[in-house]
Amino acid sequence: MLELIVISTLNGVLFGMLLFLLSSGLTVIFSMMGVLNFAHASFYMLGAFFGFQLTKWIGFWPALVLAPLLVGAIGMAVERYGLRNTHKHGHVAELLLTFGLAFAIEEIVSMIWGKSPLDYRVPALLDFPAFTIFSTNYPAYKIFMLAVSVIIFVALLIVLKRTRVGLIVQAALTHPHMVGHLGHNVGRIFMAVFGVGSALAALAGVIAGPALVTQSDMAASLGPILFVVIVFGGLGSLSGAFVASLVIGLVQTFAVALDGSLASAFGPLDPSAGPSVLTDIWNVTIAQVAPIIPYLLLVIILIVRPMGLMGTRES
Amino acid sequence: MRKLTLAIAVITPMLGHAASAEDTLKIGYIDPLSGGGASVGEGGLKTFQYLADELNAKGGILGHKIEIVPLDNKTNPQESLVQAQKAIDAGVHYITQGNGSSVGAALSDFVTKNNSRNPGKEVLYFNYAAVDPSLTNEKCSYWHFRWDASSDIKMEALTNYMKDTASIKKVYLINQDYSFGQSVRSDARKMLGAKRPDIQIVGDELHPLLKVTDFSPYIAKIKASGADSVVTGNWGQDFALLLKAAADAGLKVNWYTYYAGGAGGPTAVKQTGLDHQVFQITEGFANSGNKGAMDYEKAFRAKVNLSLWYPRAVNEMRMFKAAAEKANSIDPVKVAAALEDLKFGVLDGGEGIMRRDDHQFLQPIYISSFGKLTESEPFDEENTGWGWHLVSKVDTPQAMVSTTCKMTRP
Numbered sequence: 001m002l003e004l005i006v007i008s009t010l011n012g013v014l015f016g017m018l019l020f021l022l023s024s025g026l027t028v029i030f031s032m033m034g035v036l037n038f039a040h041a042s043f044y045m046l047g048a049f050f051g052f053q054l055t056k057w058i059g060f061w062p063a064l065v066l067a068p069l070l071v072g073a074i075g076m077a078v079e080r081y082g083l084r085n086t087h088k089h090g091h092v093a094e095l096l097l098t099f100g101l102a103f104a105i106e107e108i109v110s111m112i113w114g115k116s117p118l119d120y121r122v123p124a125l126l127d128f129p130a131f132t133i134f135s136t137n138y139p140a141y142k143i144f145m146l147a148v149s150v151i152i153f154v155a156l157l158i159v160l161k162r163t164r165v166g167l168i169v170q171a172a173l174t175h176p177h178m179v180g181h182l183g184h185n186v187g188r189i190f191m192a193v194f195g196v197g198s199a200l201a202a203l204a205g206v207i208a209g210p211a212l213v214t215q216s217d218m219a220a221s222l223g224p225i226l227f228v229v230i231v232f233g234g235l236g237s238l239s240g241a242f243v244a245s246l247v248i249g250l251v252q253t254f255a256v257a258l259d260g261s262l263a264s265a266f267g268p269l270d271p272s273a274g275p276s277v278l279t280d281i282w283n284v285t286i287a288q289v290a291p292i293i294p295y296l297l298l299v300i301i302l303i304v305r306p307m308g309l310m311g312t313r314e315s
Numbered sequence: 316m317r318k319l320t321l322a323i324a325v326i327t328p329m330l331g332h333a334a335s336a337e338d339t340l341k342i343g344y345i346d347p348l349s350g351g352g353a354s355v356g357e358g359g360l361k362t363f364q365y366l367a368d369e370l371n372a373k374g375g376i377l378g379h380k381i382e383i384v385p386l387d388n389k390t391n392p393q394e395s396l397v398q399a400q401k402a403i404d405a406g407v408h409y410i411t412q413g414n415g416s417s418v419g420a421a422l423s424d425f426v427t428k429n430n431s432r433n434p435g436k437e438v439l440y441f442n443y444a445a446v447d448p449s450l451t452n453e454k455c456s457y458w459h460f461r462w463d464a465s466s467d468i469k470m471e472a473l474t475n476y477m478k479d480t481a482s483i484k485k486v487y488l489i490n491q492d493y494s495f496g497q498s499v500r501s502d503a504r505k506m507l508g509a510k511r512p513d514i515q516i517v518g519d520e521l522h523p524l525l526k527v528t529d530f531s532p533y534i535a536k537i538k539a540s541g542a543d544s545v546v547t548g549n550w551g552q553d554f555a556l557l558l559k560a561a562a563d564a565g566l567k568v569n570w571y572t573y574y575a576g577g578a579g580g581p582t583a584v585k586q587t588g589l590d591h592q593v594f595q596i597t598e599g600f601a602n603s604g605n606k607g608a609m610d611y612e613k614a615f616r617a618k619v620n621l622s623l624w625y626p627r628a629v630n631e632m633r634m635f636k637a638a639a640e641k642a643n644s645i646d647p648v649k650v651a652a653a654l655e656d657l658k659f660g661v662l663d664g665g666e667g668i669m670r671r672d673d674h675q676f677l678q679p680i681y682i683s684s685f686g687k688l689t690e691s692e693p694f695d696e697e698n699t700g701w702g703w704h705l706v707s708k709v710d711t712p713q714a715m716v717s718t719t720c721k722m723t724r725p
Contacts (some may be wrong), residue, residue, distance in 0.1 A: 007535040037461075109319050116354040117475075117552060117579065126701060129565065136538055209353065217350045221526065266524035288492060293376040302602040 003134035008257040009110025009250070010133075014062040014106020014142050017149035018208055022222070023241045024156055025200035031236030032169055032193045034091065035083065038098040041223035042105035043198040046212045047205025049109055052120040060123035067197040067206045075198025079191045100265050102219065110216035118214040145207050150202065155243060160238065169193060228298045241310060246296045256291035339529075340379040340645055342367070342441075343410040345395050345422065348387035351413050351525030354578040355551040359413060361387050361623045366613060366632040374638045390414060390525060392421035397499055399425055403438055408647045411631070413444025413463070414551070415524075416495035423450055423459040430458055430725070441635070443628050446496045446573075448502075451673035454721035458647075460654055460674045462627040462634075466495060467610070467716050468549065468571075469596045469680065470502040471714030472709045474592075478510040482534050483569070483692075485517045487542035489533060491553055492521035499548035499573070523672040525553055530560035537566060544569040555579030558593075562586035569632050570594065575685060576624060576703065581696035585686050591686035591704065599663035600628030600683050600703040601694035608663045612694060622696055626662045630676070634659050648725070667711060673720035680714045684708040 026040045047067050054063035076103065086093040121127075122141045127169045129137035160166035169189055172179045212218070229248060233240030301308060344363055347682045349358035360383070367381040372630045375381055384407060386398035402410055412422055419442055436509040440459045442450065446466040450459060464472075476482055488503055490496030500519060507514050517540040520533060527533075534557075537545060545568050549557055554574055561568075562583065574593040575584060584593045600613050601622055608626070615623045619686040623629070635650070638657055642649035667678030683703040688695060 001539070004535055004539040007538075009531060011531045011535065022606075063408070110349065114357075116357055117351040117555075132565070136535065137563065137566075139563045142563075213351075213556065215351075215353065217353075218528075221528070253532045257536055285521070288521055288523075292527060 003136070004257055007136055008253045010138065012250035012253035013246065013248040014146055014249070015253060016246035017146055018204060019225065019229055019249055020242050020245035021149045021152060021204040021207075022201055023032060023226050023233075023245060024152060024195035024238065025204075026226055027230045027233070027236060027238055027241045028140070028156065028160075028200070029194055029197035030230065033083075034174070035094050035098070035194075036091075037194075037197070038095065038223075039078075039105060039219070040098075040197070041226055043071050043075060043103045043201040044205040044208075044222065045109060045219040046074070046105060047206075047214070047239055048120070048209035048218060049113055049118075049204025050202065051206030051209050052113075052214055056121075060125075064203075064206050068202040071202030071205075072199030076195035077193050078196035078198075080187075081303070084187065084190070104224070106216060106219060113216065115216050117213050118209075120209045122210040122216040133164040145211060148203070148207055152203070153238075156200075156238060164310060181274040192231050195277055223250055225294055228294045231292075231308055232298055232301050234308030237308065239309040241311030248297070251293055251297070252290055255288045255293050258286050321519060332555045338379060339382045340376055341382050341384050341402075341405070341407045341409070343384045343386055343387050343399065343407040345398050345402070345410055345412045345418075346414050347390040348385060350389045352390040352551050355414055356387075356390075358578050358621055358624055359628070361621060362623070362628050363411065363578075363632070365619050370632060370636060376636050377643070377645055379489050379645055388412075388418060390418065392418050395422055396425050401439075403429065403436075407438065409439050409441060409635075409720075411441040411443055413442065413494070413625075416445040416447030416450065417493045417499075419445030419447065419450055420454055420494065423454065423456045426458045427456045437651075439647045439651055440633055442623060443631050445495070445496050445517065446536050449494065449498070451675040452476070452719045454627060455673050455718070455722060457674070457722055457724055458651065460651075460669065460676070462631045462676045464598060464678065464680050464703075464714060465675055465716075466498045467502050468675075468677075468714055469573060470499065470506055470713055471716055472680055473546075473594075473596050474503070474506040474510050475709070475713075476707050477514075477571065483511070483514055483544050485540070485542045485544070487518040487537050487540055487545045487568075488516065489518070489520040489522070489537070489547050489549070489557070491524040491549055493524050494519060496548055497526070499546070503546050512717060522553075525555065527552060527553065530557045530656045531564065534560045534564045534566055537561075537568070538564065542568055544571060546571045547712070548573045550574035550577050552579065555583045558583035558587055560589070568592075572596075576600065576622070576696065578624075579697075581685065581699050581701065585697075585699040585701055590684075590701075591684040593685045594682055595685070595703070596680060596682050596704065597626070598630075598661070598678050598680050600681060600705075601696070602683075602688070602692040602703050602705065603663045604691070604705065605662075605664040609693070611662065614696075622694070627676075629662045630659065630667070630678070633662075634676075665711060670715075670718070672722065673718040674722075675718065677711050678716045680709050681705060682709070 022044055029035055029037050050061045050067035050070055054066050080313050081093055082097055086097050120233055126141040126144050128140050130143045141289040168184055172186050172189045180186050229244045234242030327365050344360055346359055346519055347353055364385045367383050372381050377516045386402055388395035388398050399410055422440055430437045442461040444463045446463050448465045448467045451465055488500050570593040572595050575593050612623050638650050638653040639645050642653040654669050658666055658668045659676050661667045665674055665679040669676050684706050686701050688702045692702055
């Protein structure tokens with residue numbers, strides 16, 4: 001049992017950190033620009049596919065740097081030529097733009113790379129068990145993923161809270177005219193923020209690609225859970241997203257690891273004595289409902305605390 | 316209103332197309348060509364296209380050229396019905412599908428209703444891989460024909476083999492949470508319980524179909540249970556990723572599987588380093604030793620650049636031709652009648668028969684293991700250097716279970 005708990009904790013933290021790496025970009029863009037970017041998971045997917053292609057051409061390590069830069073550049077172009085023009089029509093227009101973009105990216109990706117999963121391998125340098133715990137190997141690559149996520153979290157937090165750059169970026173959101181009068185180019189700041197957010201998503205894609213599956217529906221399968229993370233953590237709150245990612249990662253992993261069903265939870269009310277219409281429902285195990293638990297959490301948090309765990313405003 | 320306009324815009328050109336191509340015999344291939352099942356679906360499509368080309372080179376079926384019409388159902392029953400209707404509107408009278416018994420059940424029901432409502436415009440459903448036993452039992456249909464061995468036939472053969480393997484003490488079941496996975500799980504419990512009551516079932520897991528991207532939590536659970544063998548019906552990415560996670564965690568158990576040979580499976584098995592510890596049960600495999608089948612495999616690989624993962628598709632198309640020639644017609648009603656009780660020499664040798672009672676094709680099946688090859692085994696899988704090795708052959712009379720089907724005949 002202890003073995004299961006330790007391994008599940010490790011797995012849960014890892015999944016949580018990957019979620020964070022993804023949602024950090026989304027939440028940064030949201031808190032700075034007020035744009036809920038539906039195409040965010042698509043940038044993650046682009047990162048994975050660019051990572052795969054560049055790995056084939058020039059190796060994994062250059063790809064790890066180049067792919068996020070490329071996707072970041074695409075993100076900046078989207079902001080400069082797409083979002084900036086729709087901005088004056090309000091948030092709904094921006095939302096719709098990113099929504100359409102998500103579909104376009106998915107189609108383009110499946111046109112170029114096909115719809116089957118790609119053979120994106122873990123680099124040989126990291127393809128060994130990092131340590132063995134209770135006779136279970138823990139792959140070095142997963143430790144690498146964990147390390148990258150932690151570094152990004154710390155770096156982001158420092159840049160936003162402790163540097164002049166972060167100060168200007170935050171000021172540009174609430175008082176764009178004042179920042180402009182002080183001689184800063186507000187448009188360029190927004191463009192940079194959007195680029196960095198997209199690059200972060202792409203970085204998550206490059207490192208998650210080999211560990212999970214790289215295929216054209218990866219954005220669609222991960223997109224919804226990202227929104228759960230940022231709403232649960234509090235829209236626009238970086239530390240909220242961090243906590244929410246970990247909570248969701250752990251909850252999902254432990255839900256799988258635990259045995260038990262509704263019937264066992266109800267003990268004496270267990271209807272297994274006589275078969276009834278409810279028998280099927282009673283016998284559903286916690287593991288089976290694991291995938292919907294995050295969405296259940298989303299609903300509960302919106303009812304109990306609409307601004308999210310660490311959010312400060314109710315929008 | 317906009318939806319209606321759109322639907323008309325999409326369908327109208329198809330109708331025109333159908334009228335102009337009266338002579339071709341169209342087969343609607345309804346399987347996933349996107350999403351989690353895409354790798355499997357694309358492999359199946361290439362196989363059917365190869366088979367169609369092969370038949371066309373020899374004059375098609377009764378002079379009709381065969382055309383495979385690919386339709387993407389995203390492994391979704393609802394989407395499949397939309398695609399089936401689309402196919403029927405485009406003049407298709409034969410549909411074939413394999414991936415997902417939930418889809419199979421929906422299509423079987425759809426075809427049955429369609430045929431009772433539209434006499435004279437019947438459609439046949441050729442099932443090459445959806446193996447949920449209910450399709451040839453309580454939900455059986457006259458218009459449905461299945462070429463793959465049903466899940467309970469496979470489990471019967473598999474447990475007969477496991478029964479004699481004394482080293483099996485603790486078994487873990489992990490399956491996809493839908494009709495097929497549930498039938499594998501309940502058959503395994505029932506048959507192992509009857510044949511080897513001393514075997515302990517230490518875990519019984521159902522996970523969401525084609526949704527899990529990281530199986531590490533499940534592998535941790537299998538490891539903690541102390542199982543020495545795992546029985547799984549997983550296919551497609553659900554198998555490849557399961558084994559990938561097992562390789563990462565260093566889990567060493569014997570795997571008894573239905574679909575280890577599917578796309579991505581062999582690569583993942585090689586990563587685990589389990590030499591001849593992963594077993595699969597199929598109606599044929601590359602190194603079966605049958606000369607005709609091995610020559611066919613060679614030609615198939617040379618052209619399609621894939622292993623022949625569906626010998627049953629070869630049987631299906633060849634039997635379709637045989638039935639049409641027997642009936643001297645490509646009218647679905649006549650072909651269906653001709654298929655009943657049709658005996659046929661299968662690709663990997665031996666004779667099979669399409670059982671009249673439930674339209675289940677009965678055929679010899681094989682248990683094989685994956686690992687290093689001997690000299691008489693020329694075919695490896697996915698460039699791993701490892702391939703399938705014959706463990707046990709089950710002849711047709713031993714590879715059948717009775718049916719409860721009460722067929723409603725037209």
